[in-house]
Amino acid sequence: MKGLKKLAGAKSSGQLLIVVALAIAILISTTTAYVYEVSREKPSSTQDYPIAELIQAVKQGSRNAVISALANASTGGEKRALALNLDRLVQAYKSLNVYGLYYLSYNVLNDSRYVNGVLLSWEDTDGLGVSSAYANFTLKFSGLTEKTTLSYAINITTTITLEGHCTLNGSEKIVNLTCQVFNEGKTALAKNITVYYEVNGRWVPANSSNNLSITDYGNGIYAISFTISTESDAVQASIHVYDLRGIFVKANVACNQA
């Protein structure tokens, strides 16, 4: 106190001002350094996104995993492909901790139609073919400010409908088919279409020797025609389709003479 009083004295007031000015200078320089540090390049963490976008990203990943499993199961892979894919997806998200703190769980549908979450209904002769995969998910998200639990289902279904008739053309029959492709109930395009007809219980691929023609109307509708020599009244036809996602589906139909 004595020192302060001395400093505050008239003769020492100049020294005090110097000390205070130094204090100001130090404060300004440290504050400036702080401002510079915090305003420098700040890598934003993924938690900066709105939570709705994170949920969308996880949904997108699970949807693609279900598509991958159905493409696998429908092309001869095992039906457990869906559970295997989803196990790996959950592990991947968990180990990478990509979208902050959350827990993703799933269960595949098992009922009278779906086995291990997969339905492949191809063998009917009513002109309908279905390849489908279904799984339910629960996403528990714990961000710094909000906690969310969301349940959602992913249903991936590729359906084709087939209608057909045949007409007599001399000793041959012209088979006309109309095939429609759907993804999740909406019209979709096919990546590849193969046409078969049945001869003596054996499926034979139709090709250029059968004057095979496939007209793509660009809206998921395909008009198919081919010619065969047969004595039977009805012609059994089968269409094998790969959709743009690589999911395989087939449908059979009996084409009667128009």
Place this chain on the structure above:
Amino acid sequence: MKNQKRGQIRIIEAFLAVLIVFSSLAISASLTTERKTTESSDLASIGLQALMKLDSDGSLSDYIETGNWSGLRETLNLLLPEGVSFNLTVYDGDMQQINNEAITNGNLDSQEVASVKYVCVSQNPNFKYYVIYLRLAVVK
């Protein structure tokens, strides 16, 4: 006595000055940080949306699996707003870098950079996933 009082007033004045300077700097610093965080967050959100759009029809994994890095660069260029620079790195599930060439449309150095980490799951029948790091900056 008079001189002593004058000295005390000077000290008070000096501290008031410090207080004013310090508070103004503190306010400006907080404003700057808030603005930059918002910008960065918006940019990250734009980047995430672009990746999700590209992934929705499986084309993102197609570009990766075919190694079509120039196609990926051009598509991102179209999807992102004009004036946004990006740099994208693709890793496989074992976190090994896949892209053997830079997927970028400009230099991100000395700019405000936002980062996006995205998991791209392939629609391929053989289950695969890729981890994508997208860094974005507004060209000034």
